[in-house]
Amino acid sequence: MNNLKYYNDSLAYDFDLFMPSEAKPQQTERENIIRLPKENEKHAKATRKATRELNSTVFAVLASALMVTALCLNIALRIRVNELNTQINRAKTQLATAQSEDVALKMEYESRVSYANLEMEALALGMKKLDKDQVVYIRVNDQCVAKNASGETMVASP
Numbered sequence: 001m002n003n004l005k006y007y008n009d010s011l012a013y014d015f016d017l018f019m020p021s022e023a024k025p026q027q028t029e030r031e032n033i034i035r036l037p038k039e040n041e042k043h044a045k046a047t048r049k050a051t052r053e054l055n056s057t058v059f060a061v062l063a064s065a066l067m068v069t070a071l072c073l074n075i076a077l078r079i080r081v082n083e084l085n086t087q088i089n090r091a092k093t094q095l096a097t098a099q100s101e102d103v104a105l106k107m108e109y110e111s112r113v114s115y116a117n118l119e120m121e122a123l124a125l126g127m128k129k130l131d132k133d134q135v136v137y138i139r140v141n142d143q144c145v146a147k148n149a150s151g152e153t154m155v156a157s158p
Contacts (some may be wrong), residue, residue, distance in 0.1 A: 111117070122128075146154045 144155065148154065
């Protein structure tokens with residue numbers, strides 16, 4: 001299509017664009033082309049049909065194999081997930097058992113070490129609390145005297 005004439009002409013519309021196109025002249029047969037007889041064409045059609053059927057059969061078999069493989073993988077993955085969930089639940093159960101044993105041992109320890117139990121054991125052994133009259137204070141020196149490592153004596157005023 002020559003677009004230059006649209007830039008040079010002052011026509012508003014080119015109606016040639018809307019006209020039906022002219023039919024192309026028929027090509028003449030080439031001399032070097034050999035036409036096959038009709039029987040060969042029938043055989044070719046049958047071969048193409050058989051090939052299509054074979055292709056569709058192969059496609060169906062491959063699609064079926066793919067589906068079976070996908071289903072088997074899905075089942076295998078679900079089995080693995082179930083096994084892992086079972087292991088997790090066992091571990092959680094063991095953890096809960098260990099925590100309850102820990103609490104029980106802490107309670108037993110608290111009950112054995114409690115001050116009331118210590119006091120009862122001391123009374124059973126014949127021990128008793130000190131009275132003020134049992135305390136004896138000893139006064140060694142009237143002065144506050146200290147000796148350091150070098151042997152010097154230091155006296156503090158009261």
